[in-house]
Amino acid sequence: MWENGIMTNDPFARLPEVPSFTVTSTDIEDGQRFAPAQHSGAFGVPGGEDVSPQLSWSGAPEGTKSYAITVYDPDAPTQSGFWHWAVADIPADVTSVPSGAGDDTGSGLPKGAIQLPNDARAARFIGAAPPAGHGEHRYFITVHALDVPKIEVPADAAAAFLGFTMFSHTLARATIVATAEIPAS
Template identity: 75%
Template sequence: MTLNDPFARLPEAASFAVTSTTVTDGKPLPVAQLSGIAGIPGGEDRSPQLSWHGAPAGTRSYAITVYDPDAPTGCGFTHWAVADIPAGVTSIDEGAGDDTGSGLPEGAFQLPNDARAPRFLGAAPPAGHGEHRYFIVVHALDVEHIEVDPQGTPAYLGFQMASHILGRAVLVATAETAA
């Protein structure tokens, strides 16, 4: 069995760079990015700091998604979805994805995650379920505004973005909860 790749059936897109002062690619998420809301001790449900550069020419906006393809749902779990980040923005501070989106740039908005909360929800893999991967993705889009209702689902955001993605910048972090 191969691990599910969330981009396997999507159109090819250019790669660009994303870094974080809070999350390291290939390493476990820090405790602050785990979910206190879901009962993980010490979890703070703090969205990670992200910086990106090298987006393809023609980028008119960005979207950010945080997705766990290993969640025991049959369809994964989206922890955060942000749309309409202006093209001139190239970083988001840690904690920007709080209940009000207070740290997001003007014009950007959070869609409800798969728990139906319009905020960042930290990682909370079920105890004993093994290591989960968290795809933290900055999507470079060829439109200034993606046509999604702010109350829409992350899946609908993904559907609407599919034909507008110029590039993807990806960090993959992990989390595991002991049994």
């Protein structure tokens, strides 16, 4: 897909269409900029705190047996985007995670959920850190409704492997797109 001569880089464009359900957050609104707390202090963004956003969801389809959460930046200056957070095996009776759930210990995640390493190779949420002057980046914060109680990926698996494994198990997905931009110095 092209927009103003630029490929829009929709991460779901080549995946099978699935129904949507509702995801909301007290920390972000769809189409709005991340707050400083969701920027990356670890990557040197002033005021960044690497705090995962609060998420709540509802309306997942019948047959949902677990959820996964991913946060992905398709606009990163790489050939593969940048995975900021991946959580698998969230039980089907869970419909929210608190702000900060994606800390180093995953303390706010439900029992049984696993955090996979992000592209910084840390099993936690890493905040937005687009290169200065690179323009606005989009962050696809997605809750995936799955038809299996456990997705069966190793705890050290890459987020892309989680995505590949979810391919045939996704019943529906709900997405909020946040943005971030660091001006050129």
